Amino acid sequence: MSVSRQLPDYPILLSGVAAPVVKGLREMGLPVTELHDDLAQLSGYQSSSWNLLLVGSHKAFNVRDRQLLSHCRIPLIDLAEFTSKQAQARTRDEMHQKSSHGIEQFNAAFVIRLKDRLQQTGGVWIRLSDYPYPFQGVICYGESDLGRDFLEYTNVMSPLPVTLDHLHLNAEAAWLNRANEESARKLRVELVSSYRQGLPVSLTSIESRNQLKTLFENINLDRKQMPLVWVTSLTTFFRWWNLRRELSVSINRRNASWETIISGQFEGFHPGLQIWKGRHSATVALSRGVNEIRDELLALAMNQERHPGGFTAHWAGSKSSILPLGWNRSAASAAS
Structure with missing residues (x-):
């Protein structure tokens, strides 16, 4: 054979x-x-x-x-x-x-x-999406629920391949220190730019979804600027990442479509597959068993702010800035 x-x-x-x-x-x-x-x-x-x-x-x-x-x-x-x-x-x-x-x-x-x-x-560059379908980013709350031991030894205990510090925003500390129009603007900019780059965020001062909703209102953040952001607890995000790590995907090209088979435990989540063609990408949902992904149904879009390897590749090798060199500042102007 x-x-x-x-x-x-x-x-x-x-x-x-x-x-x-x-x-x-x-x-x-x-x-x-x-x-x-x-x-x-x-x-x-x-x-x-x-x-x-x-x-x-x-x-x-x-x-x-x-x-x-x-x-x-x-x-x-x-x-x-x-x-x-x-x-x-x-x-x-x-x-x-x-x-x-x-x-x-x-x-x-x-x-x-x-x-x-x-x-x-x-x-073709194909990889599992960083977040459950259809989400393109995540804002986490409830970091304090992890406990003192976890936060003290986060580099060892966190399931993520990056330190928890990467998920924190400098603008959150500035807002907590002095809540005014300028600190609100900076926090909006960092939240929107993180979303557009596909980078996860953990807000250390927010303990619940209701508190996060109040924060968005206080800083005048329009959720339409982050239409596919996943709002969840940091514990849930960690649970998703552990399950995602164990997923197995087999993919074959069939004429004008892709045939995929996904296996693993992902109850409560819907994995997504990211397909790149040049600088354009599309994210599709995966269900258990065999999936057919037809070419004509791919909603390809260009987003030069996102790394094709996701946030783990974005941060690999060095601690990248939330506003990277050469970024076109569209997120900053939109969030302002």
Whole structure:
């Protein structure tokens, strides 16, 4: 039996990829699976099916695996080319030795380059949405409910791959210190800009949904500026993230549609799948079992403020500003 009948188009195959990169790819919702032992699964691979093999820069293949690589038609990306500006990808014949340019690292720039290279191979950038469908952002309350121990050891106890500090807004502290028109404007700007970038927010002073509603009224925030924001407790958001991490998605291209199969426990939530074509993306709902996603039903839209890898990729490698360099300030002007 050929591999094309055994392997779906997604998940993407990984061989020898650095563990932090594997974790980062999974956290941002990219369907991936590791080939732990060898490339035997590629034996008999047929070019009629698209898939992708990502090879770690320190991966070296034996003679048998190099023969498989030379005969199969699967697109291959050597992550060695992402390790530095001077680095180049190894050819398939050079895969018997490690790259001399260091090892791949998961950060915001790496994800953008990977998306571009994946699309060059004929693939489509597809990942699980950061939030339940149809939400495009989240504002959390009830952080104090987590308890003193959790807040003191949040770097260890939080299920998120970023620290809880990333979810806090400087403008909230300014508003609490002095509630006036200017501090209200700054808080509106940070809330709207976080939403437009798809970044989660946790308001430390808000303990309930009613308190959050009152805050919005006090700072004159128009909810229409955040039409698909998810308002929930931080505990619920953590629960969603833990469930999302365990979801498994298999995807195949079928003429003018995508056939997806999702498995895992997600009672009470509706997972979404984000599909990118160039700089445009669409989010679709996933239900348990088999889903058909037809091309003509994709509502593709451009949003240059959002990172294609979601908030975990946005913040990977450094603590990004809520208002990043080069941001077009449309959110600021709208929220003002």
